[in-house]
Amino acid sequence: MSETTPDAIDYYFWINSDWAYFGNPRLKAMGERYGLPINYYPVDIGAVYARTGGIKLPLRSKERRDYRFLEMRRFRDILGMPINLEPKHMTQSVEIPSRFAIAAMHMGLRAHDLVHAIMTALWVEEKDIEDAATLVAIANGLGLDGAAILARSKGKEAAGQYYRNTDEGIANGMFGAPFYVFRGEGFWGQDRLEMLDATISRALGKPAALADLKAAS
Incomplete structure (x- = not known):
């Protein structure tokens, strides 16, 4: 993976995150339009929650889980991105696909396309991203x-x-x-991408990259 630089976007993500899946196209578009590198950092969200007070999805209240589905439907429709609300192979353990993506980056390969393809395999194509053969096939397809x-x-x-x-x-x-993270300032959630966009726009003196919430190609 590339070294972090002042003018780069550092992207920390859980590789089976629905919200990361929704945000990927706009993040890629921002990097391209601003000419900024994006550093892709898959993380262990369970360890993050354990150390920062987060609650894993299965342990959240029914009200919070129900609202998550509502928000998923909203962003699905706003962004025009297909998603299965309850994918067949959802798992809390994603070290295998995370290490797969990291290995590809260490080999100098394209980060975005592979990461997004893995997320799409889970959230749209009903594939098991913990299965090594599935990951190999995804990479071969690229x-x-x-x-x-x-x-x-x-x-x-x-x-x-x-x-x-x-x-x-x-x-x-x-x-x-x-x-x-951009220049030391953090933004949590794909619904903060417009805030990130505005911050970068001001910092670089360039027009904002994202005009609306529609998915960028």
Whole structure:
């Protein structure tokens, strides 16, 4: 992964997050329009919650879980992005796909396309992203060498990076995901992307990249 620089967007995310899935296209568009690199940092959200007071989804109240579904429907319709509200293979453990994405980045491969394809596989295509063969197929479909990525993901380098991402995210103020950081200022949630956009626009003296909430291509 690239080194963090003052003029970059640091993106801390849980690779099976519905909200990260919703935010990915707009985040990519922002990076492209501003000419900013985006540093992709998959994290262990369970560890984040344990250290910052968060509550895992299965343990939340019915009222909070019901409202989450309502918000998912709203953003699905506003953004025009398909999503299964209760995907068949939802899991709380995502170290395997997280390390897979990290390994690809360590190999200098495109981060966004692979990360978003993994999220789409879970939230739209009803695929099991904890399954190694599924991950290899996803990467192959992007013209990458899935087997090589998988082999590298099993090493200590990818594991160590996964834990460092989590520690560094918390050090940067992260308590939930997705969490975006620009010049030391954090923004929690894909519904804060317009705030991030406004902040970058002012900092760089450029027109805002996002005109509305519609999904960018």
